[in-house]
Amino acid sequence: MRLMWGVLGTPYARFSQFVRDPVTVLRYLSAILTGREARYIGHNPAGGAMVIALIAAVGSTALTGWLMTTDAYFGVSWVEAAHSTAAHGLLLLVFLHIGGVALASVRHSENLVWAMMTGRKRKAERTDVA
Template sequence: MPKPAKTDRNISVAAGEQPEAREVRVWDRVVRSFHWALVLSFATAWLTRHSLEDIHHLAGYAAGALIALRLAWGVLGPPYARFSQFVRGPATVLGYLSAMLGGREARYIGHNPAGGAMVVALIAIMSATALTGWLMTTDAYFGVAWVETAHGLAAHGLLLLVLLHICGVALASFRHRENLVRAMITGRKRKAEQADIP
């Protein structure tokens, strides 16, 4: 029997073993589909905000429906999809951000504490954007200034969060030498190593 060969990541890999054997399934099809469908709906809504009103409304309704699905899946889905797996308290999130600034943050197999906080923030502000957008189409709130202002602020806040999210993904991908965009497409990440948090 051939001796195990060591990779540059100190993972023992038997000769002829497929790369998939060094990976673990993290994000299921529902989570991945939700993520990319939400990206598409937000991009569509943003690009049609001053034109193509019907498409803008449809994109907003799609985003609202996707959020409802994700909330249900965050309770009923597999372990890495559940909020209980990645939503952590403020002290843990701040501790992680402090470690990140010092370049010593741990690698998490699921969402890290900052990523979990970002998921919650994105869901909350996307919900606010969709809700205020819908209110603007009702008889009771059509043309009401504060609703229009709230919708605009929520949408711009959402764009800011999206940019922060992209920066966080890029930083984590660089620090842990792991393509997180690819992971959100395939659902697979590198198996946990000794210092990693499952």
């Protein structure tokens, strides 16, 4: 569903709006450490990278889980290990995502959970990135 929403969804939900190059993501993460990250109206670079990472983790967890049900890979240790790694990685990403949302909510005095549910944030200010 998120893949379709990333192509057909509202402007701020589209991949074309928030998928950024690794240098931009690293610069943004560095700005977070100094407390000088910009407020984004849509996904910030770290949030965009997290969406891609979560989709990849869900996909790899599902693929390896399915492989474990097939005759060819049932009981194969490397498939089970890959599935376990993918599932634990997904949990880690979920916790990081929740932490990032909480941090951005506090730093920008904005309830991002509410914004995710309603699709509405406060209006852009002069220093915000659209």
